Amino acid sequence: MAYAHTIEHAEIVHRCFRCGYCKFPSDYVDFNCPSYKAFGWDTYSPGGRMWLIRAWLNDEIKTSPHFAEILYSCVACDNCKNQCVFPKFRDFLPDIFQEAKAELVNEGRIPPKVRDYFKAIATNGNPYKLPQSERGKWAEGTGLQPYTNQEYLFYAGCVGSYDEVGQKMARSVGKLLANAGVSAGIFGSEEACDGNEVKILGEIGLFTKLAQENIEQFKAKGIKKIITLDPHALNVFKKEYPKLGGIFRVFHYTEILAGLIKEKKLALSDYPAKVTYHDSCYLARHNQIYGPPREILKAIPGIELVEMRRNALNAFCCGGGGGNFFTDILGTGEDSAGRVRVREARETRARIVAVACPSCAKMLSDAVKTEGLEDTLEVLGIAEIIERARAK
Amino acid sequence: MDSKDGGFMSVQYMKEMLLEMPQRGIADFADVPKGGGFEYSGPITILSHFPRYAAKVVELAAKYDVLYASSARLISGGHCMMFSISFAFNRNDPAMMTRVKHALDEATAFALEMGGIPWKPNFMEQKMIMEKMDPAARKLLQMIKKNLDPQGIMNPGNWEVN
Ligand code: SF4
Ligand code: SF4
Numbered sequence: 001m002a003y004a005h006t007i008e009h010a011e012i013v014h015r016c017f018r019c020g021y022c023k024f025p026s027d028y029v030d031f032n033c034p035s036y037k038a039f040g041w042d043t044y045s046p047g048g049r050m051w052l053i054r055a056w057l058n059d060e061i062k063t064s065p066h067f068a069e070i071l072y073s074c075v076a077c078d079n080c081k082n083q084c085v086f087p088k089f090r091d092f093l094p095d096i097f098q099e100a101k102a103e104l105v106n107e108g109r110i111p112p113k114v115r116d117y118f119k120a121i122a123t124n125g126n127p128y129k130l131p132q133s134e135r136g137k138w139a140e141g142t143g144l145q146p147y148t149n150q151e152y153l154f155y156a157g158c159v160g161s162y163d164e165v166g167q168k169m170a171r172s173v174g175k176l177l178a179n180a181g182v183s184a185g186i187f188g189s190e191e192a193c194d195g196n197e198v199k200i201l202g203e204i205g206l207f208t209k210l211a212q213e214n215i216e217q218f219k220a221k222g223i224k225k226i227i228t229l230d231p232h233a234l235n236v237f238k239k240e241y242p243k244l245g246g247i248f249r250v251f252h253y254t255e256i257l258a259g260l261i262k263e264k265k266l267a268l269s270d271y272p273a274k275v276t277y278h279d280s281c282y283l284a285r286h287n288q289i290y291g292p293p294r295e296i297l298k299a300i301p302g303i304e305l306v307e308m309r310r311n312a313l314n315a316f317c318c319g320g321g322g323g324n325f326f327t328d329i330l331g332t333g334e335d336s337a338g339r340v341r342v343r344e345a346r347e348t349r350a351r352i353v354a355v356a357c358p359s360c361a362k363m364l365s366d367a368v369k370t371e372g373l374e375d376t377l378e379v380l381g382i383a384e385i386i387e388r389a390r391a392k
Numbered sequence: 393m394d395s396k397d398g399g400f401m402s403v404q405y406m407k408e409m410l411l412e413m414p415q416r417g418i419a420d421f422a423d424v425p426k427g428g429g430f431e432y433s434g435p436i437t438i439l440s441h442f443p444r445y446a447a448k449v450v451e452l453a454a455k456y457d458v459l460y461a462s463s464a465r466l467i468s469g470g471h472c473m474m475f476s477i478s479f480a481f482n483r484n485d486p487a488m489m490t491r492v493k494h495a496l497d498e499a500t501a502f503a504l505e506m507g508g509i510p511w512k513p514n515f516m517e518q519k520m521i522m523e524k525m526d527p528a529a530r531k532l533l534q535m536i537k538k539n540l541d542p543q544g545i546m547n548p549g550n551w552e553v554n
Contacts, residue, residue, distance in 0.1 A: 014483040015428045019419040054483075085419040 004059035005107075007099035009092050013057060016050035022080035022093070023047070025314035032310065033080060034317045034337035035073040038330045043070050046080035046093060053100050063109045071101055072111050073329045075337065076200050076322030078285040082313060101202030110202075113327040118203050121193055121210075127326045128162040136188025138167040143178030147185030152251075153223045154184045155237075157230035158193050159325070159358040165365055166358030170229050172383035173253045177227070180265045182256065184227060190217070196236035196282075197323040208244070211236070215246035225249045227256050231282035231289075231357045232321075238287065252283055254356050254382055258292035261299050261386075271389035272302035276350035278341065278364065279315035280357035293356045293382050300389045306348045316341050318367075320359035338367030346377055353379045421461050421480055425488065430461075430480040431496050433517065435508035438472055445475045448502050453479070456495040458488065474511055475503075518551055 003010050023033040023045045031037040035044045042048035052070065055061045074097050084090030104110050120127045126135070138161055147153055154177060160170035177184050195210035218226075226248050228234040237250040260266045275297055283289045290312050297305045310316045319330050319337025330336050342364055345353045353368075355361045364379045380388075422430045437445065442464055453460040461478045477499045479492040493516075500510055500517050504524050510517040522530060533551070540546070 011484075012426075015423060015426055017419050017422040017428050019416075019422075021416060021419070085416050086423050089423070 003057040005057050005063075005100075005103050007053075007057070007096065007103055009096050009099060010057055012089060012092060013050060013054045013096060015086065015089050016047050016054075017085075018042075018047040018051055019085060020045065020047050022084040022090075024083060025079070025310050025316075026083065027314070029309060030316070032083070032314065032316055034075050034077060034319050034330060034340075037340060038319075038333060038336050039073065040335070044073055046074075046084070046097075049074065049097065050093070053096065056100070063104065063107060065109075065111065068104055068109055068111050069329060071097065071104065072114055072201070072323070072327065074322055075281075075317055075319055075324045075330065077281040077317035079314075079317070082285060098200055098202060101200075102204050103202075105202040105204075111327065111329065113329065114201055114323065117201065117323060117326050118198065118206060121198055122206055125192055126158045126162055128158070130162050133189050135161045135191055136186060138170045139174055139186055139188065142171050142174035144174045144184065144186050147187055147221060147223075149222060150185040151183035152185075152225045152227045152256075153218070153221075154186050154253075155194070155226050155228045155230075155233055156186065156191065157228065157233045157358070159362065160229040161191065163358065163362055165362040166229075169358050169361055169381035169383065172381055172387050173229055173257075176257060176260075176266060176383050176386060177253075180260045182227075182260070187217075192217070194230075194233040194236050195240075196232040197326065199236065199240060200321075201323040201327075207240075211241055211244050211246065215241055215244055218246060218248060223248060225251070227251050227253050229253055229358060231280045231287070232359065235282045235286050252287075252289055252292070252356070254283075254292040254296060255289065257383065257386065258295045258299075261296060266386065266390070268300050268386065268389045270302040271300050271385070273352050273385075274304045274306060274348075274350045275352045275354050275385070276306050276308050276345050276348045277311070277354045278308070278318065278345065278360055279312055280355065280360050281315070281317050281321050283356055284312060284315060293354065296382055296386065297354060300385065302389075303385075306350050308344050308348055310344065316344065318360045318363040320357075320363040325359045325363065332366075332370060336367075338363040339371055342367045342371055342373060342377060342379075346371075346373060351377060352385065353377060354382055354385055355379060356382050421478065424459050424480050425482040425485075427480060428483040429489075430478045431492050431514075432476060432478045433496055433500055433503070433514075434474045434476040434511040435500070435503035436467065436472055436474050436511050437503065437506060437508035439466070439470060441506055441508075442473065442475070444506065445477075445503075448499065449477050452477075452495045452499055455498075456491040458492050458495055475508075515549070522551075 023031050023036045025032040033045055043052050080093050081090055117127055120129050125132050156170045159166035193210055195207045199207040234250055234252050297303050317337050318341050324330050368377050449460050449462045459480045463476050465474045479495050481488045481492040500520055
């Protein structure tokens with residue numbers, strides 16, 4: 001069949017039956033697609049999006065700002081990939097959404113916020129439009145040294161390097177790694193954007209350039225192992241870089257810290273608190289890392305870990321994936337992902353929401369303020385909680 | 393039937409499947425022709441007609457070269473049944489979609505011939521029911537519709553008796 005637009009998986013888009021299972025968690029307790037939850041129209045659900053893409057491929061509907069907004073409201077949380085009824089076919093849902101966005105990029109018909117994001121990355125090397133020279137400032141006082149043949153590269157990423165909440169998280173992790181004597185170094189002002197969001201948002205040319213430059217740099221410096229602060233970076237290093245010849249052993253910092261605790265290289269004292277853990281989509285659903293953050297929390301004496309109604313494979317996204325952290329297409333309305341998630345966290349009566357991703361930390365911290373929960377709920381990175389347990 | 397629970401055929405595994413909330417198995421059928429679709433008709437009919445309905449579905453599937461699925465659901469204590477007739481199709485294959493439409497129209501014509509009443513009838517089924525309807529009953533429907541909804545704003549397109 002000849003289509004008006006081209007995407008790699010065009011030949012299977014019609015298989016979506018629009019039965020709608022993809023927008024739920026496996027027990028159907030609520031809507032688990034953040035974009036559907038926020039807007040409430042079927043076109044914003046995974047199945048609706050599939051039918052819309054098919055109509056667009058067939059030229060039954062034209063590219064429009066509204067169509068682009070619908071596509072860019074997907075936060076790439078991967079819930080649909082796990083919940084769609086059709087095995088195998090469902091594995092391609094996120095690819096189809098990403099390919100449709102890439103086609104919009106090719107046509108030059110993307111939302112202004114997405115265009116601004118690409119421009120900032122291409123011009124400044126980061127979405128914050130801040131100087132490259134400031135990229136490593138977060139590490140001052142942590143004890144982490146510039147990379148010179150250490151065992152690991154500690155990669156902070158754009159959010160960890162420039163965002164205030166992200167920097168706090170990066171500093172805590174950095175200090176713990178240094179204190180435990182882990183042989184890790186940072187690139188500082190030489191670090192570049194990993195490109196995960198650039199790829200998801202569909203700018204394949206820019207992504208390839210970023211990835212190839214990073215791979216060359218990693219290889220030139222003899223990097224074999226990487227610890228990432230950001231699960232988004234972990235995702236792209238593990239899944240996309242190997243396709244471009246960049247094969248490294250990649251770990252999330254919670255995996256390393258869990259190991260250090262097990263080996264008794266990080267002494268922990270009592271920290272009495274009721275804590276719930278929010279799974280980052282890129283750590284959990286995308287990369288099946290569910291255990292280490294929970295193991296760390298359980299290892300801290302005094303912490304009572306309580307799970308939210310939706311957790312692990314069924315966790316509800318904070319809304320920070322798929323570039324929405326920067327483009328904010330989901331908005332901050334009552335049913336926006338972050339706000340829904342902190343209300344769910346509140347239901348557990350926990351006073352701390354533990355997070356393992358700087359984007360989740362920022363999204364949920366903002367949502368706590370919007371919901372007026374500052375006095376009852378605190379959002380903390382796993383390493384920040386460990387630091388509190390070591391402060392005594 | 394003995395339990396009088398208004399349930400499904402007394403095939404236990406099927407009962408469990410049909411009572412699953414929601415029924416994911418139904419969606420599976422749509423993917424058999426790789427696919428994305430099936431069309432469905434579910435006439436309410438008398439129980440003793442079961443063998444003839446079952447034979448008709450098989451006959452239509454062969455005639456139109458389409459895939460079928462069917463089941464019977466007992467209504468209440470078993471005074472009648474809803475016999476479901478489904479044909480799956482590939483949304484990327486317009487010829488197959490046309491064959492399914494014809495197969496389903498013929499299934500509806502058969503059900504009406506046998507005295508069945510389509511459940512949640514689609515547009516074509518409504519049209520066929522109205523054509524078969526007693527003229528006095530059709531006139532009564534027309535009169536009610538005209539008086540209650542003179543502007544034609546209530547559920548337009550459904551049961552359009554004109
Ligand atoms: S994506 Fe899968 S679960 Fe969702 S509507 Fe389509 S076929 Fe159904
Ligand atoms: S990836 Fe997440 S946000 Fe995107 S369509 Fe699937 S469930 Fe919705």
